[in-house]
Amino acid sequence: MSPRTKEQNEEIRLLRVKQIMQAAAEVYLEQGITMEMRDVATKANLGYGTVYHYYKNKHALLDDMLWQAFHDARQTTEEAFGAPRPPEQQLRRYGTLLLRQWFRDLSVYILYKMIWENFQQVPGGRFQKLYDQFQTELYRPLVSAIQQLGAREPEKRANLLLGSMIGCAGLWIHHGHEEPDTDEIADSLVRSIEKEGTLTP
Incomplete structure (x- = not known):
């Protein structure tokens, strides 16, 4: 299998970010500022580490969102x-x-x-x-x-x-x-x- 191109990696990154932000919005409506990154990962059907790969904490995620x-x-x-x-x-x-x-x-x-x-x-x-x-x-x-x-x-x-x-x-x-x-x-x-x-x- 050939390695992914730079464009493919960027497309995956954008999809992951969108997926995380959509999940964060749903969790925020349920929990408010007390939301946890673990709950965002669960809602997004992603690993805990994957979410932290894109956002160091919930405040950075909220900023971006x-x-x-x-x-x-x-x-x-x-x-x-x-x-x-x-x-x-x-x-x-x-x-x-x-x-x-x-x-x-x-x-x-x-x-x-x-x-x-x-x-x-x-x-x-x-x-x-x-x-x-x-x-x-x-x-x-x-x-x-x-x-x-x-x-x-x-x-x-x-x-x-x-x-x-x-x-x-x-x-x-x-x-x-x-x-x-x-x-x-x-x-x-x-x-x-x-x-x-x-x-x-």
Whole structure:
């Protein structure tokens, strides 16, 4: 058998990292910051040593998972708000896309949930840079779209929208239900914001 090529080794590495991060997200939802690397290895169906080969401890794993979630969420935010559409259409698209992403990639849901909880479980301002970039690149575009609607207190409306989405998604995620109708959820939540705006009678 010929040795693997550099490209094959990199492909295996990326698959292993993805496998570990997916398992870590599931374990984190079950255990929070008390999660153990051994539980991640079990969930990923990998050897304990294999997980430690990629991550020296759970904090390094959590760092990688959250930053990857941030980059994925940024793509979704850009997709929702990047095209020139009326703000109400942008907000509905944003709500639908983000909810779908949360149900299919638990690490992105965890990112939003941890931001909303102000990283209560993580000591020492470990994620200050992540928090700052979240505010600039993921939160401000949402506030801007709500401002364009003419809604009063756009930051308050943005907080209510995200908080409602996090709570709503959590009902399905934590109880293991199938993905709900994300379009319907997003439409209901955005309609409550539109009522506060000048664009809706």
